[in-house]
Amino acid sequence: MNCLRIDQIYLYLEKELAPDEIRAIEAHLASCVKCQKAVKDRRIFQHAANNLPKWEPPPDFTEQIMSQIFPANLSLKNIIIAIATYVGFLFLSVIGYFITTGQSFSFFPVRFLNKLIYSGQNFSIFVIKLLKSIQVSVKAILHLSGYLLRVLSHLTTLLNTEVYIFFAIFALILFALVFLGVGRRFLAGEKI
Amino acid sequence: MTDDKTLVEKTLKGEKEAFEMIIRKYQQPLLNYIGRMISDYQLALDLTQEVFVKTYHSLHMYQPKYKFSTWLYKISHNHIIDYWRKKKVDAFSIDQQNHITRPPLQIPSDEPSVVKQLEISEIREKIEQAIKKLPPSLRELFVWRHINELSYDEIAEIKGLPVGTIKNRVFQAKEMIRSILGEAQ
Numbered sequence: 612m613n614c615l616r617i618d619q620i621y622l623y624l625e626k627e628l629a630p631d632e633i634r635a636i637e638a639h640l641a642s643c644v645k646c647q648k649a650v651k652d653r654r655i656f657q658h659a660a661n662n663l664p665k666w667e668p669p670p671d672f673t674e675q676i677m678s679q680i681f682p683a684n685l686s687l688k689n690i691i692i693a694i695a696t697y698v699g700f701l702f703l704s705v706i707g708y709f710i711t712t713g714q715s716f717s718f719f720p721v722r723f724l725n726k727l728i729y730s731g732q733n734f735s736i737f738v739i740k741l742l743k744s745i746q747v748s749v750k751a752i753l754h755l756s757g758y759l760l761r762v763l764s765h766l767t768t769l770l771n772t773e774v775y776i777f778f779a780i781f782a783l784i785l786f787a788l789v790f791l792g793v794g795r796r797f798l799a800g801e802k803i
Numbered sequence: 804m805t806d807d808k809t810l811v812e813k814t815l816k817g818e819k820e821a822f823e824m825i826i827r828k829y830q831q832p833l834l835n836y837i838g839r840m841i842s843d844y845q846l847a848l849d850l851t852q853e854v855f856v857k858t859y860h861s862l863h864m865y866q867p868k869y870k871f872s873t874w875l876y877k878i879s880h881n882h883i884i885d886y887w888r889k890k891k892v893d894a895f896s897i898d899q900q901n902h903i904t905r906p907p908l909q910i911p912s913d914e915p916s917v918v919k920q921l922e923i924s925e926i927r928e929k930i931e932q933a934i935k936k937l938p939p940s941l942r943e944l945f946v947w948r949h950i951n952e953l954s955y956d957e958i959a960e961i962k963g964l965p966v967g968t969i970k971n972r973v974f975q976a977k978e979m980i981r982s983i984l985g986e987a988q
Contacts, residue, residue: 616908621974627955629901655918656981659926660949665831666838668848671827676855681819 612639615646621648624657807871814862822862826855829872832951833879839946840883842935850886856877873960876953879959880943917984926984933983941976948973 612635615623622628623636640647670673711717805813813821829933833854838847865874867970918926934942946955947961955973959966 614910616980617910618852618908618974621911621977624969625848627970643980645910645912646912649914649938652914652916653950653977653981655923656926656977656984659923660916660930660945660977660980661952662923663927663930664825665846666835666844668834668851672830672848673823676826676830677819677823679856680822680859695810700953758980 612636614643615639615649617649620646620650620653621657624654808867811862811865811867811871814859822859825858825871829875830855833875834840835950836876836943836946837879837883839934839950840939840943841886850882851879854882857882870957870960872953873957874949876951911944915985917981929978929984933980936983937976937979941979943971944973945976945980 615636619628619636623633626633628636640650705719709715805821807825807828810821810825814825830851833849834851837850837854838844841847841850854875861878865871873941921929934945937945944958944962947958948955953961955966955969958973959969962969
């Protein structure tokens, strides 16, 4: 047998050869120093390559990935648990209040109902007051509009026709500027 | 342990825990593959996460006739190429072989030992450094074979190439690393 090829050495080291090929190679190696050296060198190299240190992910890596794929959302179960916790906490707080203040718990429902009725009354009064103030405001606006109209009608008797025409032209120009968008840009200080 | 195909089926039926098991099984191999390809631990963590997210959303396209692990490595391979493309790195070199100089098939008569008088830990350290200097296409094959411990058949399935071709390229990669080790001495 001739000297080994490099691919044969690797196949031999990785046990990827048929038994008769292995026997032939081993027979050659027994008598060839050059091939012995080449195989030995590659065996050490192969051993080192097979045992390279592995990179470790952080301990919570799986959880990080899972939270990316399945972001935490409020399920019905979680909502029920949250409400139950809140109610439980409220109940314990009420009991705690009565225990620490020494008040009789038996009057609590009556007192609570009284408070509720009192709050309801207060709220109704507030709504009525709000409606009244709206009514007064509307009346004031109507009065003011009436005065304005009267002032304008007095002005019409004082001003002559030229002034009317001037105001009409001015109003038309202003209208045109606004609707062509020029007025908006000009007022905003932008470059035309 | 539940096999990958069953875990995929369970995941598709809505069992989150099944996909969690897939992550636990493959997070380290993928981190090592991606990490060795891009030589950056933090970035490798990010890309590994992205690969799992991508895998989860593509799970309905998985064909059980292929091994799940090879499909996962294929997704990772494509993800690395996408990352290099975004970074304007020569992403195509990972699939090109033409530029690689073939090492001699025969043992040179005056071949020096590249591992002589070195501790195994020193050799490992030198191999780690040499991996970074390999062309991406050979680096990938070396990592799959020696770090991920994939069989030649599995690598051939991922790359869609004949097993013989894969073996020769892995040997090329090893010889190239050996020559880098020899240069460093």
